[in-house]
Amino acid sequence: IGSGASNNWVVSGARTKSGKPLLANDPHLRIGTPAIWYLAHVALERPGKATANAVGASLPGMPLIVLGRSDSLAWGFTNTGPDVQDIFVEKLNPDNPREYKTPEGWRLFAVEEMKIAVKGVGERKVERRRTRHGPVLPGFYRNLEALLGAGHVAALQWTALSDDDTTIAAGLFDPDMRSVGDYMERMRQFAVPMQSMVLADTSGKSA
Structure with missing residues (x-):
């Protein structure tokens, strides 16, 4: 195992004073220029519905929030090292x-x-x-x-x-994903890269 590593963790709302979960994510990537990450805010305005928001860190050229949260859900990733x-x-x-x-x-x-x-x-x-x-x-x-x-x-x-890689589709912000269960179902489309994922929602659930 090399010296470099990332970390993430999540605590269920059942174990916190507020009843809400706690999620932390640190990808441990080097600081450089140009930067690997940039902070972004996605706001989806839908007729007849409240604006849906997602904020967090993204990668240049990627149409998604890689690490972040919506109004009801938070997610984080760290790299793993499987044989792929x-x-x-x-x-x-x-x-x-x-x-x-x-x-x-x-x-x-x-x-x-x-x-x-x-x-x-x-x-x-x-x-x-x-x-x-x-x-x-x-x-x-x-x-x-x-x-x-x-x-x-x-x-x-x-x-x-792989020609049938659907990872980008899995990562696109969907305002109807409001729970840990919703996100895990969406992640069935996630193929690469191999990641350790943590999730938490405002109901107190975590994964």
Whole structure:
């Protein structure tokens, strides 16, 4: 276990003087520039209904409150360290390096061409290959080219790269989520990253 760690905890309302739960969350991420987190307030105005609010910490570019609370519910996350990645060594076709071996025979890599603007240099084109297992890792990464030898590449399979990942949908603020039970049901859609979650609501319940 490394020296770094995060922590969170929650106390049920049944154990507090006020009858309301207490929740604390500290992700222990480094301070830097640009900042990892920014504080945000989401206010949803709905015709005929009271404005629903959520406040807390979010990540740049993410349309959700990652750590925070609504008017009736609070939530927190910390990272965990499960095994959710596998590396597959793929054999290249010696007659066509754009193919790799599968149980059904040789298959073409799926290739995506990306254009990256580099300041002072101009546009650079990069090809990203993908196998049935996942994206091909570059040969310079962890000295893979030397480790695997000619005729082989490594592909990464990771839950975060799944085509059916619904994590963003799970994290979008839903003003109708008012209880621990509501949030836990919504989190059935949560896939990655692996997290330790704590919850509390104004009725005194916690999880």
